[in-house]
Amino acid sequence: MSDHAVGTPSFERPAWLGMLEPLGPLVAAFVVAGLVLLAAGHNPLEVYMLLATEAFGSSRRIAATLSAATPLILTGLATAVAFRAGAFNVGVEGCIFVGGLAAAYVGFTFAGLPAALLLPFALVAAVVVGSLWMLVPGLLKARLDVDEVVTTLMLNFIAISLTAWLVNGPLLAPGSANSATPMIAEAARLPKLMPPSTLNAGFLIAIALLGLYALWGNRTALGFETRIAGMNPRFATASGIDVPMLVIKMMLLSGAIGGLAGGIHALGNVGRFVAGFSPGYGFTGIAVALLGRGSALGIFLAALLFGALANAGATIQFFSDVPIEIVDILQGTVMVFAVAQLGRLIVRRRKAA
Amino acid sequence: MQLAETTPDRTVRLGAQGVTRRFGPVLANDAIDFRALRGTVHAIVGGNGAGKSTLMRILQGVDRPDSGVILLDGAPAIFAGPADAFARGVGMVHQEFMLAPGLTLLENLVLAAEPVDGFGRIDRTAALAKARALEALAGVSLDWDTPVENAPVHVRQIVEILRLLYRGADVLILDEPTAVLAPAQVRELIALLRKLRDEGRTILFISHKLDEVLAVADEITVIRNGRVVASLPRSSASRDSLAEMMIGEVLARPQPRAAAAGAPMLQVTGLSARDLRGHAALTKFDLTVRAGEIVGIAGVAGNGQDEIVAAATGLGRIDAGSIRLDGIEIAGLTLAQRRSLGLAYLSPDRAAEGLCLAAPIAENAIAGHHRKPELCSHGVLRRKAIARHVAALLDRYSVKRASDRQPAGSLSGGNQQRVAVARELDGEPKLLVACQPTRGVDIRGIDFIHRCLIDYRDRGGAVLLVSEELEELVTLSDRIVVVYGGRITGEVARGTAGLEEIGRLMLGGKAA
Structure with a gap:
């Protein structure tokens, strides 16, 4: 009946147009931020050139950008995994906190173990704790249809406050006034790839996971089932796919990757757990997943963009009178436009259904 | 053909002249011409993808033609949007009803044009008075305080139609209006449409069901592949001639032969289940489907068919009873487990x-x-x-x-x-639970799917067929089980009962 009117046009669009679509929010964001810069009396082109140089101008700057992108790749991946099953997990931020604390705890408590044991042990602790953190929202969503956006968002506050209390009390480093755990053992540190840059083996782990994610999504029966369940749960159920179980599994996997992001941040960058551990990696990860459209390459590029912005933003104010806030404005506008585009996609999907 | 520049032909209430609409390589409408005269029922018939929906969207102002014009009171017009079409008296009843859940029928009737008192509150008395007037006009009687979700489908449809009248439409476009109705309700709808026509309104009736078209239409326009094949008065149309024009050739009706039924593939005994609202829908229900047999379930929608399907597939809960698939108890199994044992399920809700x-x-x-x-x-x-x-x-x-x-x-x-x-x-599943297998499918597709089901049956497959199309049930089924209020009111073997007898059982009558 209305099949010509609804279905055909999107099918006919050439493939390259679909590939370019995610660039829409970027271009829009840079135009808006450019107007802000103009209004503030700066030359937008000069500022953007400076940003690009700061982010990619030398091998050191590139290493710093990749280092900043590492947690974002992982949090973007964590969000994308749940999103694929139709669950909008906004609780990755909380997983970073509990996972980071778990890894740090193992890292300073079992200091006697050799690196070959201690490092994997600490990372596994982060994965397990992060995963368990998502168990309750996963069960509530799958069994009682409780909105996961609400539960996971609320769990973030609990995670942040709980870990803050722990590092102020039971786990506070002896003799320290800061809200921080003791430093982890040298054996628990993720090896640096390009000293003195903070770029470490965590980046390789993140890239490896991206590769696995791509294979899993395109080649495996479970990846297929997850995609179908995310697109049309009723159809998936009628095809014999256990959708609630799938949602639980993907929430656990999402939590595991979020916990790993925290563990890598603790073992690779910070060297311990401190209050205010993550500057919102979990939330930026949502933007990364949306902008990256759930594809492995897309997530990598989006994480690279936000990593570059964060990295260049930190130094740009040393070399110009451009306020650091302009980077926040850029990040924020990219997110808004990415979400707006997602809204359009959802509307289109509803129409098609 | 007369030219539009000359004096408009005021007898044409709504029409199209050279309407062409292209979607990429698909020419959905190719120079469509038709004229619906004031005070007539004009049917537009065609198979799936013939271009009916595109034409409707254009006539309603949702879409615009690439070339060509709409004729309104004989003069060329282009609608700026649905609101514009509505303002000029053209309203549409969609295939999926557009009523707001959570509101009563009365609230839906006056929605977006509520009579208000001096304080801006909805004036219920005035609204009800208008509702009663429309009721009288249409010759129906409704309980206006019923929430939409509790009203049966045919009542909702009547409210949709009255809503258009309330807003002042005198051209009603109905898109496949009988898809959701039982035979008796179809007759009521047709009577209502005739009444509205006799009062001078113009009705555009979109359908691919030829019997209904022949029953209601004064004029018939047939479209195929986006083009008008013929426009003819009812008096010169027949079922066969229309079918031939719709598909371009004559299809032979499938001639099913009764194969010898084998071992029971589906055995339902003592099944009790409740509907979504928790009311008892089935009590101690028994049903057997054997290998090499198509068993049809006939009944007005909502008499337990959904629960039978839900119980057989495992998509719904049951209160008591045994369900066996090829001898194996499956009542406690998931749909995935049942599928691995040889169950197949064709959903009624394709989209x-x-x-x-x-x-x-x-x-x-x-x-x-x-x-x-x-x-x-x-x-x-x-x-x-x-x-x-x-x-x-x-x-x-x-x-x-x-x-x-x-x-x-x-x-x-x-x-x-x-x-x-x-x-x-x-x-090759052991049992196919097929629900509304040809809903929204054109004649050629229906014929093909019927052949698939019969071939499968002849290879030894068992089919539980649930359909609201009586003719389909009669064509395909070796046995028809008629349900009413969750109980079996009769069982009819192939060729032993006519549509009238089955219709009587569907409304609760006992078997003769």
Whole structure:
């Protein structure tokens, strides 16, 4: 009946147009931020050139950008995994906190173990704790249809406050006034790839996971089932796919990757757990997943963009009178436009259904 | 043909002149001409993908023609949008009703044009008075305080129609209005449309059901592949001539032969179940379907059919009873487990449950089979094997497509259903639960799907067929079980009862 009117046009669009679509929010964001810069009396082109140089101008700057992108790749991946099953997990931020604390705890408590044991042990602790953190929202969503956006968002506050209390009390480093755990053992540190840059083996782990994610999504029966369940749960159920179980599994996997992001941040960058551990990696990860459209390459590029912005933003104010806030404005506008585009996609999907 | 520049022909209330609309390579409407005269029922008939929906969207102002014009009171016009069309008296009753849930019928009637008192509150007395007036006009009687979700489908449809009248429309466009109605309700609707016509309103009746078109229309326009094939008065049309014009050739009706029934494949005994609202829908229900047999379930929608299907597939809960598939008790099993034991399920809701329209055709064709060893080893999909399997399967079921990777939603309704049927019959299940297998499918597609079901039956398959199309049930079923209020009111073997007798049982009458 209305099949010509609804279905055909999107099918006919050439493939390259679909590939370019995610660039829409970027271009829009840079135009808006450019107007802000103009209004503030700066030359937008000069500022953007400076940003690009700061982010990619030398091998050191590139290493710093990749280092900043590492947690974002992982949090973007964590969000994308749940999103694929139709669950909008906004609780990755909380997983970073509990996972980071778990890894740090193992890292300073079992200091006697050799690196070959201690490092994997600490990372596994982060994965397990992060995963368990998502168990309750996963069960509530799958069994009682409780909105996961609400539960996971609320769990973030609990995670942040709980870990803050722990590092102020039971786990506070002896003799320290800061809200921080003791430093982890040298054996628990993720090896640096390009000293003195903070770029470490965590980046390789993140890239490896991206590769696995791509294979899993395109080649495996479970990846297929997850995609179908995310697109049309009723159809998936009628095809014999256990959708609630799938949602639980993907929430656990999402939590595991979020916990790993925290563990890598603790073992690779910070060297311990401190209050205010993550500057919102979990939330930026949502933007990364949306902008990256759930594809492995897309997530990598989006994480690279936000990593570059964060990295260049930190130094740009040393070399110009451009306020650091302009980077926040850029990040924020990219997110808004990415979400707006997602809204359009959802509307289109509803129409098609 | 008269020219539009000359004096407008005021007897033409709504029409089209040279309306052409193209979507990419598809010419959905190709120079469509028709004229619906004031005070007539004008039927537009055509198969799936003939271009009916595109034409309707244009007539309603939702879409615009690439060339050509709408004729309004004989003069050329272009609608700025649905509101503009409405302001000029053209209203539409959609296939999916557009009533707001959570509101009563009365509130829906006056929605967006509520009579208000001095304080801006809805004036209920005035609204009810208008509702009563419309009731009298239409010759019906409704309980206006019923919430929409509690009203039966045919009542909702009447409210949709009255709503258009309330807002002052005198041209009613009805898109496949009988798809959801039982035979008796169809007769009521037709009577209502005739009454409205006799009062001078113009009705555009879109359908592919020829019997209804012949019963209600004064004029009939047939479209095929986006073009008008013929416009003719009712008096010179016959069922066969219309069917031939719609599809371009005469199809022979399938001639099913009764195969010898074998072992019981589905055995339901003492089944009790409740509907979604918790009311008892089935009590101590028994049913057997044997290998090599098609058993049809006839009944007005909502008399327990949904619960029978839910119980057989495992998509709903049951309170008591035993369900056996080829002798194995399956009452406690999930749909996945039942599928692995040989159950197949053709959903009545193709768009929401039968297919995943956003996913490629290929993925729709393997869903549920994707873990079989020939398609998947150790949890990894065998992509080449899948591509080969899908191509062969879709070719066997003549699914017209540009690519196996195109979204299922880009296919026509008939081809979508072919994909669903192909998937469900793939791997020779023991039992097929087929619900509304040809809903929204054109004549050629219906014929093809009927053949598929009969071939499957003749290969020894068992089919539980639930359909609201009585003719379909009579054509296909070896036995028809008639349900009313969750109980069996009669069982009719092939060829032993006419439509009237089955219709009587559907309304609760006992078997003669």
